[in-house]
Each structure stands twice: as structure tokens, then as C-alpha cells.
Amino acid sequence: MPELAGREHIKRIIPILKEALDEAGVTLEGVDGYAATFGPGLVGALLVGLSLAKSLAYFLDKPFYAVNHLEGHIAANLLAHPDLGETFLTLLVSGGHTLLIDVDGIGHYTIMGRTLDDAAGEAFDKVAKILGLGYPGGAAVDRLARNGNREFIRFPRALTADRRLDFSYSGLKTAVALYVQKLSADQLQRQMADIAASFQEAAVDTLCEKSILGLRKSKRKTLALSGGVAANSRLRVKLETACRALDVRLFYPPLELCTDNAAMIAAAGHWHLSRGERSLFGVNAVPYQKVI
Numbered sequence: 001m002p003e004l005a006g007r008e009h010i011k012r013i014i015p016i017l018k019e020a021l022d023e024a025g026v027t028l029e030g031v032d033g034y035a036a037t038f039g040p041g042l043v044g045a046l047l048v049g050l051s052l053a054k055s056l057a058y059f060l061d062k063p064f065y066a067v068n069h070l071e072g073h074i075a076a077n078l079l080a081h082p083d084l085g086e087t088f089l090t091l092l093v094s095g096g097h098t099l100l101i102d103v104d105g106i107g108h109y110t111i112m113g114r115t116l117d118d119a120a121g122e123a124f125d126k127v128a129k130i131l132g133l134g135y136p137g138g139a140a141v142d143r144l145a146r147n148g149n150r151e152f153i154r155f156p157r158a159l160t161a162d163r164r165l166d167f168s169y170s171g172l173k174t175a176v177a178l179y180v181q182k183l184s185a186d187q188l189q190r191q192m193a194d195i196a197a198s199f200q201e202a203a204v205d206t207l208c209e210k211s212i213l214g215l216r217k218s219k220r221k222t223l224a225l226s227g228g229v230a231a232n233s234r235l236r237v238k239l240e241t242a243c244r245a246l247d248v249r250l251f252y253p254p255l256e257l258c259t260d261n262a263a264m265i266a267a268a269g270h271w272h273l274s275r276g277e278r279s280l281f282g283v284n285a286v287p288y289q290k291v292i
């Protein structure tokens, strides 16, 4: 409900700003620069943050930078790991995106692979809905899968024979839906954890496989996981094993910096502002963008 999301932002943004300033022990005048997300996202919600940050920067005569949401996810890693360096491969997996991005310094991004249909997080959310776990359901699927058998059903792993770095999740989601349709309520109840674990294994397998292929193609020795799905416990374990074998350094943000948060936007804004980069006050919110 985009309209409701926008209205909720209006209600909450000033109290949250006050709380953040109190917690940091600074005043508005003491803030060196202002940043806000300009997109991609829901325009109504983006406009609220963008308008406030632009107004404060203008009024207080401070620099302003408009941040790409996806760059914010990449920055979450740098915020958590100052030793990450500026060149790495990142697997950005969220509710809206599934991307393999080669980072060749801040601001220099090459998309190596992307989803051809649904995002990985979207597949987690849809399977959570099919299993009656609520929305967003990625974390609930992850929790349920801990008690399940990963080999109970072999769900399809899309595009794994393909040498390109693209992903596809709509077939996997449909396979889970078709499987569940055939079950009685009783059977579903008994198999819930096994279905969650088998689905998660298929989803994570393709993420791992394409990340490894991406590491080989880019010759990078550092992989950074970002986005909400980077919180997935199975993804972390599998990538840790794979990266150890390849002598690749693996980084991922702490859980609270994986899913959408303002600290990662502030971190990305700080990179740019500290390099003297500024955005014009005319910058507008965009729902969609040529990714990054």
C-alpha cells in the first residue's frame, strides 16, 4: 500500500530524527552533512526522507547527497568492516534485487548478473506466504528450515548449467506452490519444515554457485554479501565453506545492517560527501532506475 507507507513516513520521520540525534548526542547544527535515499523504492516514502534531508541541508547550509538504495546496501559492509577494502565482488540479495556486482572502488560498479524474473527475497516471501508464515517471511523460512530435511524434495535449481551469471526464481516458487497444492492440511503441517529446508537449499545453491562463478570470472578474492537475504543462515554457512576452499575473504554485515536501515544510507552518503561530492537540491525521487 504505497500511499499508506508514505503517510506512515510522514508520521514517524520527525520523532525518529529526534531519537537519532538524542542517541548520538548531537544537534542538527552539529551534523556535518545530510544524505537521503532517492531511489529505487516507493516514491511516496522516498519523497518524505528526501524532502526532509534537502530542507535541513538547505536551511542549515550543509552539504547534501542523494544516495542510491543499492549503494547503501554495499556501504553496510564497509560500515561493519573497515578492512574490506574498496575492490570486491558483492552479492546483493534483497526483496527487490538479486545482483552480482563488481565493485572497483566507490562509485564504480559493474553488474555481472541479475535475476531474470523474481528476486531471491521475493521467492522467500512468496514461499513463506504459501506456508502461511506471514510477510515478509524470509527470516521465518530460515528459522523453520533449521528443523527440516534439506534433501526431502529436490526443487529445481534454475540456470545452473548456464555460464552466465544471471538468476531465476519464478520456477522455484512455482515448484513449491505446485508441491504444496497436492498436500492435505495434515500432510502440509507435517512437512512444513522439510519443504522450507528443501526450498531454502535450492535458493541458496544457485546464489552460491553464481557467486563462485562470479569470483572466477572477476578474479576478485573478496566477496561481500549484502541485502536482506544476506541474513540467511544457510547462505552464510555455504558461502563460508566455498570461500574457504577458494581462499576468498567473505564479509557480511551484522543482521541489523542486512535488511533496510538508515545507517547504511548515512554510510554511503558519508563516502561521497567526504570526497567532496554533492547532489543538487533539484534531485527527485525515482521509483525505478537503471539499477546502480
Ligand code: KG4
Pocket: 093, 094, 095, 096, 097, 120, 121, 122, 124, 125, 136, 137, 138, 139, 140, 142, 227, 228, 229, 230, 231, 232, 233, 258, 259, 260
Ligand atoms: O534489503 P531488504 O530489507 O529490502 C529490500 O531492499 O528489498 O530485504 C528484504 C528481504 C525480504 O524479502 C525478506 O524476506 C528477506 O530480505 N530476508 C531473508 C532473511 N531475512 C530477511 N531472506 C532469507 N533469510 C533470511 N534470514
Ligand code: ZN
Pocket: 069, 073, 094, 095, 227, 228, 259, 260
Ligand atoms: Zn534494500
